[in-house]
Amino acid sequence: MKRLLPTPFISIAIAVTWLLLWDSLAPGQLILAAVLAVAIPLVIGGMRGKPMRLRAPGAVLRLLWRVGVDILRGSIDVSQAILGRTSKVKPGFVWIRLDVTHDHAIAALAGIITLTPGTLSAELTEDRGHLLVHALDMGEAEALAHTIKARYESLLLEIFR
Amino acid sequence: MSPHLAVVPVAGPIALGAVLLLLERFDIRLRRALGVVGALAWIGVGIALVVGAADGAVGAYLIGDWPANLGIALAVDRLSALMVLATALLGAGCLVYACAGWDRCAPHFHTFFQLQLAGLFGAFLTGDLFNLFVFFEVLLIASYGILLAGAEGRRIHAGLQYVAFNVAVSVLFLVALGLLYGVTGTLNMADMAERIAAAPPADLGLIRAAAGVLLVVFCAKAALFPLYLWLPDTYARAPAASAALFAIMTKLGLYSVLRVYSVVFAADAVADVAWPWLLPLGVATLLLSAFGAVAAASLRMLAAHLILFSAALLFVAFALDSAPAVAAGLYYLVHSALAGGALFLFADLVRRQRRHRGDDLTASEPVVQPTLLGLVYLVLAVSLIGLPPLPGFIAKFALLAAIPDAQAGWLFPAVLVSSLLVMIAMARAGSRLFWGDADPEPVRGGTPPEPARALPLAGLFALLGLNVAMALGAQPVLAYAQAAAEQMQAPAGYLEGIRRAEPGRGEVAP
């Protein structure tokens, strides 16, 4: 099994993508999806990344919900910042020490930070210990860092245990 | 004869080129053998096509079994068959020559070479204007391949200009094609000819403008004044076998002029769109290229200008737009491609036998085989100057004879004076190469150059032999050329041949 499906998550993603693309659940498509899900990771061989294991599906859903809400909420704030007087904006950087160590988790966190309006993950240190975040409206830097760690990183720690 | 023979010269070399690519990990001798076998096979196909076309039938081959105007039709008539054969002959000679060693230095050489042949064959055979463009591109990019693979230094820069200029010309080709499609709604040459003949007067301006742009395209490829500036440097710097094969590439431009302006723009309303320009420009090119030959500082530069010279003479011949003149031109075309190609091979031999002077026409350094090379040069020079009894003379004479009285007053002097200039240039070059004083201070050291080996000589002699054969067998060749010219002059037969071709599949399902 491990040899056939070295990266199960990616295989699932492939199958789902395939079925979405055809917008169909016909038997033929299911077979093809399965074939591709097995074949593609094998074909790309050395180019595939480290296997990724998702635990705690509940945490995944919670994270998705939080991110979704934050995106919507943040968007409005950012819109105000853009539409308003730009000189009022008080931007700034903040380094966040990371507790997650898994590459996928770091990437997910960085992605979430960027997708959530108002913040942007600008750089990861070489040792992957710190993430540089740029905030459009700085407010309290410590609070921002805390929010990020509490709202997202904790869930990610749960997921990428 | 199988009707599928028409597509072999295109599909065959592409397939062979791909196979040669896959065989690159094996010994180069395998690729050489396969390549040469292929080249000989294309000659065989060329002969078969010529034989098949000799009766005057226009063979239309419907690729994909679609009607000619929907799909792409190949059209084998006397002219295209002749061009295929000439290309195959020249190509075989060049390939044999290249197998002497250059193919080791140039990565993917054998693949490029076959694909270049495919491009040339395709361009000669196609009956579709856009497909002509595609094959132009195939042969061009393949020519970049055999020009630039393994190249260094100045050759790269010559290549850069060649590539850039040709890409620009290709853009123009597309502009012309676009406009023509936009007005006529078709791409098949025969179909387009009929639609142009029936075009409303309001469309004539656009059609003529498109035809004019297209003419610039072909003339740039064929190196007509003032669009020939790219040629001398490129050809003079190309590896021998490539330059030799390039001898037919300018001829492709000429072929296209002849084909397109005889078939597509044959209607009275547009018949005068090309020829009136070509005659004076051809004469200008003739003289300038002759001057360039006199000024040439190296044998290859001389050869490059002789390529120009031959193209110019062909422009004059074709622009006269009469069957005898075109016939003389076609005969000259084949001859000059073979002889010009041989001169490039010869220049390379000289270069290899003179360590320090290369093929420079300066103070002399003796070649290793003066008698052999001297004789070869003599034959080449006689042929290229147009001295008897070699084909150059026959062609030049036939052309002079075909010049109508009205134009004789200025064309005779132009042709004769330019020939004289070429003669002076070649005499000067030959006497400097073979009769010079020994170097006052010969440079010593290094391994002395070796005499030419059998393989390159075989390639060169094959081309020379063909040239001599063209003189001995001038009558059948000229008769064929005459018939081909008459076929070109009466495009109705071509149109009819394409129109008659029926696909094997049924009509549209209801």
Add this chain to the structure above:
Amino acid sequence: MSADTVFEAVVAALLVVGGAFLFIGSLGLARLADIYQRLHGPAKATTVGIGALLVASMARHALLDEGVDLREVLVTVFLFLTAPVSAHMLARTAFALDPAARPPAPGEPGTSRSGKGEAVTPVQPRDDRAGGRA
């Protein structure tokens, strides 16, 4: 008001909102003072905007009785995957062009804070000249 009308209104609203967010994102790109601020506009408002538009599009297909075209989910997914990466790379590019703008990481020379964790480096808004010299 029938359900369909409500549905249509929602779709229309989504379209307008999506468009608006796109507009705002690009406006931010045009208006904001330095490159780091500008990065926020498109990276966010566009994501939201396109999300809205895609939902509208899917809904529209459903309205036309073509079933829900789930394929468009893929567009959103791919955008959400790639947009942060772009922004991340752009930020690093900006740092590369203007290394002085990058606050030193904890532990790096020049930092005032001992890698205690949440380090905040206040950064003044940068004008154009300083923001990017390339």
Add this chain to the structure above:
Amino acid sequence: MLEALLALPFALALLIACMTKASRRTIAWTAAVAPLGGLAILGLITPRILDGETVRSTVEWVPAVGLDLILRVDGLGWMFGGLVLAIGALIVLYAAYYLDPRDSARRFFATLLMFMGAMLGLAISGNLLQLVVFWELTSISSFLLIGFWKHRHDARVGARMALAVTGGGGLALLGGVVLLGRIVGSYELDAILAAGELVRAHALYPAALVLILLGAFTKSAQFPFSFWLPHAMAAPTPVSAYLHSAAMVKAGVFLLARLHPTLAGSELFAILVVSTGAATFVISALFAIWQHDLKGLLAYSTLSHLGLITMLFGLSAPMAVVAGLFHMLNHATFKASLFMSAGIIDHETGTRDLRRLGGLRKLMPVTSALAMIATLSMAGVPLLNGFLSKEMFFTEAAAAGDGPISDHLLTLVATVGGVLSMAYSLRFLRDAFFGDAPRDVAINAHEPPRFMRVPVEILVAVCVLVGLLPAFTIGPILEAGARGVLGPDLPDYDLAIWHGFNLPLAMSIVSLVGGLLLYATLQRRTDIHAKQTPQVIKTAYEHVIHGLYRLSCWLTSRIENGSLQRMMVLLVVAVAVMALAPFVQGHALGAAQATQPLPLLGALLWVLIVAGALGTVLLHHQRMKAVIVIGAAGLGVSLAFVVLSAPDLALTQLLVEIATIALMLLAMNFLPQVAAREPRARRLRDALLALAGGSGVAVLTWAVLTRPLDTVAGEMLARALPQGGGTNVVNIILVDFRGFDTMGEITVFAIAGLLVHALLRTAKVSPERAWPDAMRLTIPQVVVQLLLPLAIAVAVYLFLRGHNEPGGGFIAGLVLAVPLLLQYVVIGLGRPNPRLAARVLAMIGIGLLLAVGTGAGAIAFGHPFLTSAHGHPALPLVGHVPLASVMIFDLGVFMVVAGTILLALLSLARAAHPETIAGVGDGDTR
């Protein structure tokens, strides 16, 4: 038989050329077979010739252009051919002794025989074109013979000069002959000789005449083309004796005789020929007096005598023709013997300088005696053959009263010429054979080997015999020759030594006495030895040639200055002219029909495209910026395709755009990042050109867009589904209707990849900038590694869908290649992987084979190339699957596209480290 006559010298020349091992003697004997055998054959037909018959033989060569091998021996041909062969035989004998052991006898005799064959062919040509063929052959072989001593500069110059002048004349002759053939309607000699009236009345006659005379005059070294002959004296003496006295230079006057019936008889002919001949006759004789080189003096004398003969043919009276032919023969005998004597003198004393020679009658009495007799014949002393023909010349000059040139003038010219001839003959005699012994030369000079002198003895004997008994010896030959020219017009004449005391005899006496006095006077009053003759014409020629060379270089370097910009400007201008021409000629641009309103999107894309294009122009100096900005224009174009109903195009353009940007940036790492501005004037010029070009294209496009369209595509739409088996018509066109285009297109693509690989594999390229250590991109890496498999799934989807929806092999290939590129960008290539390139190359090769193979597969089923087949076979579980042969074709496309892009990008990426992407075929290539 005539064929054998002509073939003999050529065949033997070829044989000798192959005799690499043979001794000089064997070669010489072999060579002698040619003239002797030829004479024998000629002897066989002599009775028929003397009966007035014309012997003919025709071999077809190129009847299509009227160029056949027609051999035609009439009296003239017989006479001239015999002369060529007879002198040729003597020359071969002479040369056998003359040549130095270091000279290549093989090369000499082979070339000599080739020349002999050419001369013979000239003499017996029954077709004017064929005559031109042999004419030029004599030029070529004489070029080789004059330059025989190739190590000598004067020989090379002389050879080139001879070729330039006589070869050029040959081209003129070709022109003249073509005109003549055009007038007459045939190139056959019989027809042309019979058409004299027609020719002279024709409007083209003057042109034809001038061209033909150019040929004749250059060959016979007539004024002002005479300068090449003295310089040809750098040739070995046998060559001079043969070519420059007996044979080649006679070709010109032979041609005058040959075409006499056709060309002669007009005032123009008389004026041109007589004046040219007269000028050559007198001026050359005058120059001959001051020549210090033995051969030089003989050369100028030859010129003078050729002038004399030319003059005679110009006079056109039948008797003048007879005299001309007679003098042609006589001159050949005495001049050939004189040249041979000169060669012997040179051979024995080591010099040809008259200023250093002298008293040779004591050192080599026999040779001296022979030479003196020949000299006297040259001077026109009675009892020798030269006297007889010169006497005839005087007669004709004095009798030419009814011609366009005054007979008094001609009498005067003839007499003056005679005086000068006597004078230079005397100088030759005195300086060489009398007086003191040679100075500063090897004094052990003695008689030459026995057989070297034999040819001279024979020739001098002929001089004497003919001089004493003309009617018995030369009479029949001359008559036959003259009949060949004049036919029934042959006059009665008497070849006697004594015609009574008349004006010609008086002229002879005046010549001899006057010459004696002149020489004595010059000898006493001036120092002949100190004077150098001016070489005005030769200098002029050199100036012309040098000027020509300089002009050529200047012109060529001015035009071909190697500037790409110039090429491009000319291209743009040419197109502008050609596109504008029809509208200048009065064609209308065409009526516009109603246009469509511009939608908002259209306006937006217009702004995007225009801004992108103009932004690129404005920013082009800063290349990185320009690349980004040009991306906007590309995006605009893609979106335009979307709006204008071309989804396939939009997809392709988008993907190509991405790949292009990657390519440009990959390459730009090795190029300067900025460019200097060019001069303002040039920018302005280019801007104007650009404006003209752009607006021209815009107008043409607009004109097409606003007229109705009737295209073949309607039928394609109709047939796409039933016959092409798909609903994406663009894809069906690509893989089916015009699959052949696509095959060519992927060939182009494959070659591009291979070329990029070839160009970068062995090159040593280095980036413009150095960079610190590599950086890790952790976050992008994670995303990209997730994206790649998904993108592959999308590629497969697009590939399968292509036949019915936007997509297809090409797009799928790009969708595969671009994420792979991204993978390399983000993660790097990792360890060098030589097998990577091999795999990619194989992918390209197999792709091409698949595409062609699909086409060929159709042939196997008896259908034309690339005929598609499709069906919907049912598979278990899956159901009906649309399958078409074009999918295999499309798979080929897919493989080529993906492989090529990868190859190109990888090659560029690895450019600085060629070892990592190299690998395929390296064992062979380096």
Add this chain to the structure above:
Amino acid sequence: MIDTAAIIALCLIAAAVLMSLFRLLRGPSSTDRILALDTLYINATALLVVIGVVFATSTYFEAALIIAMLGFVSTMVACKYVIRGRIIE
């Protein structure tokens, strides 16, 4: 109603395109221009989606998908070029 909304959306996107274009041409840094191009790609995706709505077709889905999936490749390549010079290491 949907059509009107779509037109409004189109107008808004058009304005977005123009502003991105402004940043693209104005710069000043290369990062700004790359960012502008990236934004243009996203705007283009939006445009395709809205066009699909207006024309009631899914023909343009593939184009949108491709831009969403691969549009950022240009950005990545350009950024990598500015940062590293060598795009592929």
Add this chain to the structure above:
Amino acid sequence: MEIAFASAVGVLFAAGIYLLLRARSFEVVLGLTLLSYGVNLLLFSMGRLRVDAPPVLEQDVVPTLAHYTDPLPQALVLTAIVISFAMTAVLLVVALRGRTDGGSDHADGVERDAAPPPEPTDPRDLPRHPPRGGATEGEQR
């Protein structure tokens, strides 16, 4: 729409021609890229401009030119795009080799007209505004 389209094509051509006439290889590549955009649009438009009529056959719609735009030029343009991409790749690499082999990125292989641009110390730091007074850009550091 036709005028706008034609004028956009014209602008692309004008810009392309201007860059094509520049002396340096990279500009020539840029020019040819713009020209290929222009010519692709031109070629494409020869089937006339149609909005919302992609040549992807739909059921119940008669496959005629009245309902679909002309597909043929689209196929031609696809070929043209592919070929121009191939040519661009080749040209770029030849330019690159010309630069590394000959030391110059001038299209003629030798510097003409103007001195070669001095390299900025850090090429990423380029002047934002072209300097006034005729100095070349490269001279500004």
